[in-house]
Amino acid sequence: MTAVMTGERNVAPVRPHADGKASFRPDVQGLRALAVIVVILEHVFHRPAGGFVGVDAFFVISGFLITGLLLKEHERTGRISFADFYRRRVRRIMPLAVLVLVVTYLATSLLFLGERVRSTAWDALWAALFSANWRFAAVGTDYWQTDGPVSPLRHYWSLSVEEQFYFVWPVLLVLVLGLAARRAWSRGRARTAVGMVMTVVVAGSIAFAFREVADAPTVAYFSTFSRAWELGVGALLAVAMPLLARIPAAARPLLQWLGLTGLVVSLAVITSQTPFPVPGAFLPVLSTALVIGGGVGGQRLMFPLTNRLSRYVGDISYSLYLWHFPLIILIDAALPDASHAALLALGGTVLLSVASYHLVEEPVRRSSWLESRRTRTPRQQTGRGRIQRAVTLVALAATVTVVVTVTVRSTPPEAAAETAGVASTAELAIEIGAALDARGWPTLTPSLDGLSQHGFDRADSQGCSPATPRGKDCAAVTPGTGKLAVVVGDSMAVAWLPTIRGALEPRGWTVHSLTYVGCPFLAAATTAGDDSIVRSCPGHRETVRRLLTTLKPDLVFVSNAYRQRFVATSGEPSLPHWENALLTARRDWLGNVDRIVALQPPPAGPDPKACITRISVPRDCLASVSSEYRSHQEVERRVWSGKNVSYISTTDWFCTANGQCPSFVAGVIVRRDATHLTPQYARRLAPLLHNALAPVLG
Numbered sequence: 001m002t003a004v005m006t007g008e009r010n011v012a013p014v015r016p017h018a019d020g021k022a023s024f025r026p027d028v029q030g031l032r033a034l035a036v037i038v039v040i041l042e043h044v045f046h047r048p049a050g051g052f053v054g055v056d057a058f059f060v061i062s063g064f065l066i067t068g069l070l071l072k073e074h075e076r077t078g079r080i081s082f083a084d085f086y087r088r089r090v091r092r093i094m095p096l097a098v099l100v101l102v103v104t105y106l107a108t109s110l111l112f113l114g115e116r117v118r119s120t121a122w123d124a125l126w127a128a129l130f131s132a133n134w135r136f137a138a139v140g141t142d143y144w145q146t147d148g149p150v151s152p153l154r155h156y157w158s159l160s161v162e163e164q165f166y167f168v169w170p171v172l173l174v175l176v177l178g179l180a181a182r183r184a185w186s187r188g189r190a191r192t193a194v195g196m197v198m199t200v201v202v203a204g205s206i207a208f209a210f211r212e213v214a215d216a217p218t219v220a221y222f223s224t225f226s227r228a229w230e231l232g233v234g235a236l237l238a239v240a241m242p243l244l245a246r247i248p249a250a251a252r253p254l255l256q257w258l259g260l261t262g263l264v265v266s267l268a269v270i271t272s273q274t275p276f277p278v279p280g281a282f283l284p285v286l287s288t289a290l291v292i293g294g295g296v297g298g299q300r301l302m303f304p305l306t307n308r309l310s311r312y313v314g315d316i317s318y319s320l321y322l323w324h325f326p327l328i329i330l331i332d333a334a335l336p337d338a339s340h341a342a343l344l345a346l347g348g349t350v351l352l353s354v355a356s357y358h359l360v361e362e363p364v365r366r367s368s369w370l371e372s373r374r375t376r377t378p379r380q381q382t383g384r385g386r387i388q389r390a391v392t393l394v395a396l397a398a399t400v401t402v403v404v405t406v407t408v409r410s411t412p413p414e415a416a417a418e419t420a421g422v423a424s425t426a427e428l429a430i431e432i433g434a435a436l437d438a439r440g441w442p443t444l445t446p447s448l449d450g451l452s453q454h455g456f457d458r459a460d461s462q463g464c465s466p467a468t469p470r471g472k473d474c475a476a477v478t479p480g481t482g483k484l485a486v487v488v489g490d491s492m493a494v495a496w497l498p499t500i501r502g503a504l505e506p507r508g509w510t511v512h513s514l515t516y517v518g519c520p521f522l523a524a525a526t527t528a529g530d531d532s533i534v535r536s537c538p539g540h541r542e543t544v545r546r547l548l549t550t551l552k553p554d555l556v557f558v559s560n561a562y563r564q565r566f567v568a569t570s571g572e573p574s575l576p577h578w579e580n581a582l583l584t585a586r587r588d589w590l591g592n593v594d595r596i597v598a599l600q601p602p603p604a605g606p607d608p609k610a611c612i613t614r615i616s617v618p619r620d621c622l623a624s625v626s627s628e629y630r631s632h633q634e635v636e637r638r639v640w641s642g643k644n645v646s647y648i649s650t651t652d653w654f655c656t657a658n659g660q661c662p663s664f665v666a667g668v669i670v671r672r673d674a675t676h677l678t679p680q681y682a683r684r685l686a687p688l689l690h691n692a693l694a695p696v697l698g
Helices: 026-045 051-077 082-111 115-128 132-140 156-182 187-215 218-221 224-239 249-270 282-294 307-313 317-334 339-364 383-408 425-436 448-453 491-507 532-549 575-589 625-641 680-685 686-698
Strands: 484-487 510-513 555-559 596-599 645-648
Touching: 026 051, 026 249, 026 282, 026 307, 026 317, 026 339, 051 156, 051 187, 051 224, 051 282, 082 115, 082 156, 082 317, 082 339, 115 132, 115 156, 115 448, 132 156, 132 218, 156 224, 156 680, 187 218, 187 224, 187 532, 218 224, 224 282, 249 282, 307 317, 317 339, 484 491, 484 532, 491 510, 491 555, 491 596, 491 680, 491 686, 510 575, 532 575, 575 625, 596 686, 645 686, 680 686
Parallel strands: 484 510, 484 555, 555 596, 596 645
Antiparallel strands: none
């Protein structure tokens, strides 16, 4: 994902001392450059696959540099000043961080509408309070809220992790060093004590991370507790500097090149499917540690990291990091079909980063703002410090004002008006054609604010207990006077429920949902975004199989998302695996069902919450029927054919004959995200489903 480039940097290079202490590490600057480059490339081009390991490299770098500065201060003065430490941190990170927050929010408010603007305001507030990681973890743990647009401020999560770590680590360090002073321990024994404490912290964080990766992988990725060990490894390197300085000169380049090689390998072998941060981060963290540790006593033969260009990129890495992600998100939204959007994002990132480094970062860092009088240099006693202080305070005030204003004036979304169902496919085709011809956005149902509030009904989407922790009692069917229809499948089946209920319930049927978001009705082990679903899915499927035998429904509806990811293919989609899993499920799980109806899912398209902007037009949000979609359709036609089995193709409920699919029809938004129907549009289709079921129902 992302990495933070905020480690303290030293003003002037000096020669390394015998104990390994040095105030400037050109190779570390080069590591910063490598980390930020791979992060940006992964975000822009989605290559290299493991580019997000830049975050791990930077956590190690930050822990090393910050701990080294604190230890040197204590050894030099006999104390650690919390006030001076936090002044330096604020002066180093806040001015630019606040500037990017303000600019990003203003750009978002000019581009987007409704809830997305308010959501960005909340993101900015959490980021300004160094708590963005917990906000994104909370959103990410709810699988039913993970399909929305990406926040342009998501990258602030790692900055929050670092600063939370530094709210605690200096205090712990002072306590250990204070105990050492009272017991008159030598400098070496004091460092050993610090190292032992940090070893416990690292071990505890790793153990916690393993547990959290298993129970809540999204939280684990963002959690400070799961990430602390990475900063702790850097801190251990700083503690061990006197020992590391004794490494033979001939071995240092070997260690550094081994570490650099490990980082490059991690870019290739680590993917989004790798459990993170443990054990996935072990390789990049240990590789970074080898580069840093091997260079403690001096660096030789490390030109890839120590050349002037790498050092300069390392200097501006914080600016590069903060600017690149908002630019990617905003440019992609403003120019959704632009082939040169990536180049614009990269060029804008470089220009803004160079400017902000020289006009904001460096002037503020060298100013006297927040500096105590006893530590100010003569150069800082000028008016520049007062100017920078005023500018930063104004920016901070602007951020608070923007966030408070938007938050206070937020209003609940208006209730969306219900629309009548469409009588025939011919009538719907006319409406689809009219939507394709639209030159501007009509009044939409639901509104964008209302759209952002749509989620799946938990009773229909969390599976069957006790197979799933929060599942419902799937065996409890409300008695009805008519026949029983059961719906099985994943989120696609859940999205079809308003259509199925609208088609059958007014005619006396009872519709019973046995659906589970992320768990397709397939006879194969699949993966999903949330590991808890992957673990619960087999038990849910077994419960469904048993209930189908017990309930003896008159009709079973099946619908699954296309492009399923299978454990057998290492999490990659496979059409042959999908067809075989469908055939097996039909034969073994539905063999005794009287009647089966398979509903085709709608084509995927742009998320309307992202593509409907102040400057977009309806054609910017068009979807199209892909060849892959048609291939899945042909497989389903083969599988769902035969006696008492019906396949309902729904493509013409969304698209024209030539495969163009608008984002709204008759003013009703079709999808609430990239794939799932809005309840309003699903209900409009109920008459069409009823007509399609006429041959089945007799």
